[in-house]
Amino acid sequence: MWRFFRRRMVMCRQLVELLSDYVDGELPPALRRRLEAHLADCAPCATFLQTFRQTQAAARSLHCEEMPPELRQRLRRFLREQLRNPPPEAQG
Numbered sequence: 001m002w003r004f005f006r007r008r009m010v011m012c013r014q015l016v017e018l019l020s021d022y023v024d025g026e027l028p029p030a031l032r033r034r035l036e037a038h039l040a041d042c043a044p045c046a047t048f049l050q051t052f053r054q055t056q057a058a059a060r061s062l063h064c065e066e067m068p069p070e071l072r073q074r075l076r077r078f079l080r081e082q083l084r085n086p087p088p089e090a091q092g
């Protein structure tokens, strides 16, 4: 039980690391499928993905070709903090 929970937490952390590649469509198909399976089963991670996509869309609307590296870093830090303390609406 505990071991399963730990594995899941590792997956959540990996997901945060892989999120930008996933959104850019740069993940290998096998990894992509694992990630999508996790997203289907993990509400907090699904919320993070949504937040990430919204941030990227906002960056595009500001006519940024790519998300600036600094913004990426800041977003990753934000996501990690969210992972540690999920907002109440992400827990249901």
Ligand SMILES: [Zn+2]
Pocket: 008, 011, 012, 015, 038, 042, 044, 045
């Ligand atoms: Zn997760």
